[in-house]
Amino acid sequence: xxxTLQFGALAGAAALVLAGCSSSPSPAxxxxxxxxxxxxxxxxxxxxxGYEGGVLVLGGDELEVIGDFASEDFIRLNSAGDGRHxxxxxxxxxxxxxxxxxxxxxxxxxxATAGHVVVHGGxxxxxxxxxxxxxxxxxSDLAELDAALPESEVIPGVEAHHGVSVELEDGTLLTxxxxxxxxxxxxxxxxDRAEIAANADCPGVHGEGTAEGERVVFGCExxxxxxxxxxxxxxxxxxxxxxxxxxxxxxxxxxxxMDYKDDPDAEGYLLxxxxxxxxxxxxxxxVALPAGVEYTFRGIARGPAAEAVLxxxxxSLHWIDPATGGITKSLPVIDAWEGPAEWQAxxxxxxxAGDIAYVTDPADxxxxxxxxxxxxxxxxxxxxxxxxxxxxIA
Numbered sequence: 001x002x003x004t005l006q007f008g009a010l011a012g013a014a015a016l017v018l019a020g021c022s023s024s025p026s027p028a029x030x031x032x033x034x035x036x037x038x039x040x041x042x043x044x045x046x047x048x049x050g051y052e053g054g055v056l057v058l059g060g061d062e063l064e065v066i067g068d069f070a071s072e073d074f075i076r077l078n079s080a081g082d083g084r085h086x087x088x089x090x091x092x093x094x095x096x097x098x099x100x101x102x103x104x105x106x107x108x109x110x111x112a113t114a115g116h117v118v119v120h121g122g123x124x125x126x127x128x129x130x131x132x133x134x135x136x137x138x139x140s141d142l143a144e145l146d147a148a149l150p151e152s153e154v155i156p157g158v159e160a161h162h163g164v165s166v167e168l169e170d171g172t173l174l175t176x177x178x179x180x181x182x183x184x185x186x187x188x189x190x191x192d193r194a195e196i197a198a199n200a201d202c203p204g205v206h207g208e209g210t211a212e213g214e215r216v217v218f219g220c221e222x223x224x225x226x227x228x229x230x231x232x233x234x235x236x237x238x239x240x241x242x243x244x245x246x247x248x249x250x251x252x253x254x255x256x257x258m259d260y261k262d263d264p265d266a267e268g269y270l271l272x273x274x275x276x277x278x279x280x281x282x283x284x285x286x287v288a289l290p291a292g293v294e295y296t297f298r299g300i301a302r303g304p305a306a307e308a309v310l311x312x313x314x315x316s317l318h319w320i321d322p323a324t325g326g327i328t329k330s331l332p333v334i335d336a337w338e339g340p341a342e343w344q345a346x347x348x349x350x351x352x353a354g355d356i357a358y359v360t361d362p363a364d365x366x367x368x369x370x371x372x373x374x375x376x377x378x379x380x381x382x383x384x385x386x387x388x389x390x391x392x393i394a
Contacts, residue, residue, distance in 0.1 A: 132157020
């Protein structure tokens with residue numbers, strides 16, 4: 001169903017502060033005390049960092065703090081895909097953060113339980129876990145942001161679950177399937193939203209990534225599904241329990257790096273293996289990392305040459321060949337660290353924008369920028385808050 005989706009506007013100001021179990025409007029702080037701030041905002045990259053109770057915006061080559069806005073105690077951050085906005089996931093839905101002229105805007109795409117944000121092929125796709133509704137709009141429409149999203153499409157969910165959807169360039173939609181009993185697989189809808197394919201052999205389906213040739217992968221508890229030109233192929237984990245939950249892709253490479261957990265009883269969130277999925281060959285390979293190198297779901301990104309970079313518990317940033325899983329270079333960037341007690345707790349994360357990998361260091365309240373072309377630390381920035389979630393725009 002196509003319709004104009006009205007944004008919810010937050011009363012008075014852009015941010016919400018979560019106090020205990022209740023929320024109330026609170027003004028967003030300005031990066032400066034006057035209206036001349038806009039003229040003084042530097043050009044260059046942007047990094048958004050969530051912290052307990054707010055979000056920072058860093059900008060320019062020096063990565064100075066150009067915005068600090070009150071929000072909820074825990075927020076998630078995802079690039080909206082237009083080079084200007086970041087989606088801030090709150091209890092109200094998906095709130096738009098302008099990182100170029102920093103402003104936590106009044107505009108919220110309502111969602112009862114805001115979940116995944118996927119950007120591909122000029123479309124931005126939002127998923128509401130409470131309803132499994134999928135909202136799709138042209139990414140470029142954000143540049144003309146007004147009081148509504150014109151000609152947005154909302155596809156009603158079948159049964160609520162923690163899921164994800166992605167739309168391909170020809171209008172084909174891939175979306176997960178699940179319900180109270182669990183998540184089971186994916187279904188494929190054509191541009192008219194008629195089902196054209198499905199696969200139910202993906203217990204615990206989670207995560208999505210689009211590789212070269214619009215081959216799309218989804219993680220399962222026993223492997224992954226690969227969608228390629230109308231066909232769905234199951235690639236199986238080498239272990240009876242080989243859970244894959246996140247895909248790290250480069251859209252110009254058929255090779256996908258995925259996280260991998262082989263012990264269903266393991267406590268904590270640290271992982272010691274990765275999975276390599278070749279979407280062209282339809283193969284899956286498990287690779288063990290060296291002793292002393294573990295990571296979490298926040299710890300992998302893809303670089304400008306389609307290489308993978310991983311921030312390990314040894315404090316080093318590791319370059320990984322996506323064809324073999326071998327580590328080709330390691331660079332110490334932060335102190336060694338331990339895994340979080342809860343997945344939402346601050347712990348090191350990495351995001352890549354352009355040629356730069358940005359690594360958060362919650363222990364020292366720092367952000368480390370690594371130039372992936374030289375393999376050296378470009379700068380280390382002291383932060384006024386303990387960083388948690390991160391989004392970066394070149």
